[in-house]
Amino acid sequence: MAVELKETIDKRREEIMDACEKLYETKGFHSITIKDISTETSFSRPSIYNYFQTKEEIFLGILTREYSKWNEALRKIIDGGKKLDADNLAKAIAKTMEDRKTLLKISAMNLYEIEDNSRLELLAEFKSAFKESVDIFEECLAKNLEGIDKKKCEQIRYAFFPYMYGIYPYVYPTDKQMEAMDQVKLSYAKTTIYNMSYDFLKLIFE
Template sequence: MAVEHKDTIDKRREEIMDACERLYETMGFQSINIKVISTETSFSRPSIYNYFQTKEEIFLGLLTREYMKWNDALKSIIGRNTDMNKDALARAIAKSMEERKTLLKISAMNLYEIEENSRAELLVEYKKVFKDSVELFNECLKKYTDVSKEKRTQIRYAFFPYMYGIYPYSYPTDKQISAMDEVKLSHLDITIYEMTYQFLKLVL
């Protein structure tokens, strides 16, 4: 059997993750499986197992890729040759978060199950990228605010758990809205950007 080049493996993994992401836009996590994903790729179901052992590993790869993209956005904020006040920083981070809908959706809905059903080495790879996100977020605060190291740590421990609640609040289902209306529970029509900005504005 021919040995595949790393570039070829990476391309094929990307194609599989792209298919999974497309499906996740219209289907629930439980409805997606490797057979369904294979129908959106040029691979058969058995071929996909050469690159991912479980569907959770595909989602973990997708989440890792999403964090890498967010890291690039945070690096861009850090690299700006301009001073930003706290409000401008909150807006910049909110903008970067607005572009990571898939990251927020996976984190809110299925993260625990995905981590539990992925190989340890892939989980470590994801955690490394996540650690980079935490450090880059901290670097943004350090560069553009005058808050203490202790305060930056407090903001970080508030922001990252808060992130996991952004998607459900921004994209409630019709069923959830109907139930809230039934009990007269007020709810806002709010975007990812607005939720992120308003939170950072409060804590910075």
């Protein structure tokens, strides 16, 4: 590959990730191929491999980008100036989750496989964005919740971050899952990403 400016490389990686994310809205992870992604972009399949070695690396790039966007939203809570009580902090963090459907979907459905099939340097880049989310989340708690200490912040984080991985499957069950629940008469309440985030945060903030 000819020497390229970082700005050009980043722009091309973004185009590839955008195409993959668009496909992910209507197709399952395992159904998407590099050929499909190529069709959605201006790149041939061999060209895509200049920027990502595997399909999983493209998804990891999307997830890294998603966490970076979430970090920006969380940072706005901290920079807002006004101190929030537990209820309003739960609402504010839940609001940041509303636009993170892709983050929640990838994390719930395909994270282990994506991490396992990506280069270490890209995985480290993702973990850096993830760590920033952890740090900013705890900073939000420390700034707003009266009398909270570092240990309590960590306990809340350890409860919420694993919980996040269950939000997408619960909010967006498949038709087959719904049919199975109906057959066994398992009650199911329709909900939203915001409501699941808010209800849980409100509970653990008390």
